Amino acid sequence: MTENPIPYPDRRFQALLFDMDGTLLTSIESAERVWSRWLTCHGFDPVEILPRIHGVQTLETIRRLDIPGIDPQQEADWIAREEMVDLDGVRAIDGAAEFIAGLPHDGWAIVTSATRPLAEARLAAAGLVPPPLFITAEDIACGKPAPDCYIAAARQLGVDVTQCLVFEDAPAGIASGRAAGTEVVVITATHTHPFATEHPHIRDYRGLTTAHADGGLMLRPRMAV
Numbered sequence: 001m002t003e004n005p006i007p008y009p010d011r012r013f014q015a016l017l018f019d020m021d022g023t024l025l026t027s028i029e030s031a032e033r034v035w036s037r038w039l040t041c042h043g044f045d046p047v048e049i050l051p052r053i054h055g056v057q058t059l060e061t062i063r064r065l066d067i068p069g070i071d072p073q074q075e076a077d078w079i080a081r082e083e084m085v086d087l088d089g090v091r092a093i094d095g096a097a098e099f100i101a102g103l104p105h106d107g108w109a110i111v112t113s114a115t116r117p118l119a120e121a122r123l124a125a126a127g128l129v130p131p132p133l134f135i136t137a138e139d140i141a142c143g144k145p146a147p148d149c150y151i152a153a154a155r156q157l158g159v160d161v162t163q164c165l166v167f168e169d170a171p172a173g174i175a176s177g178r179a180a181g182t183e184v185v186v187i188t189a190t191h192t193h194p195f196a197t198e199h200p201h202i203r204d205y206r207g208l209t210t211a212h213a214d215g216g217l218m219l220r221p222r223m224a225v
Helices: 028-041 046-052 058-065 072-085 096-101 116-126 148-157 171-180
Strands: 015-018 108-111 164-168 183-187 208-213 216-221
Touching: 015 148, 028 046, 028 072, 046 058, 058 072, 072 116, 096 208, 108 148, 148 164, 148 171, 164 171, 171 183
Parallel strands: 015 108, 015 164, 164 183
Antiparallel strands: 208 216
């Protein structure tokens, strides 16, 4: 499927909502190193489990593994602490810093399955400015693929969630955005294999900017300088 350089070129959106890991920055190297250590200690094959961790809250992933005799919250806390200190390889998706720098203060948010401390650490490591609004794992009882996080972000921004555009990279997050009633753009920079999706998809944010139009935001090509 050919990537569309300017998704939804004729649509005006009230706000842009971004997943973080794999969408604004890549933390795959860090996350998979930590998770591989944890999975190996608990007798799992990381190759089998690692594809399931992306875009889902750590606590939810651990609960799904149904390991006898452990405290899922304690295990999730251990993983979070390890991820906080292992930030090697965390970096911004190409063009992301310039793209979000051009957004109005009240026109965007980050909606992530990471905890707030981890999200802040990864943004700093990637050289990205923190958003005016964070929705993190602590804020939502039901994480992605449930729509709660995107609905909460739109509510706090004071906009209609169905008039928001979500940027995502993983199936759980895409499903979350669609369940909330948003349109979705898929970022493919961290994908190692072709990704089948019905939604517009772009590799990164190079060549993309926004324009203000009648109180909303429209995606536009960034002019070369």
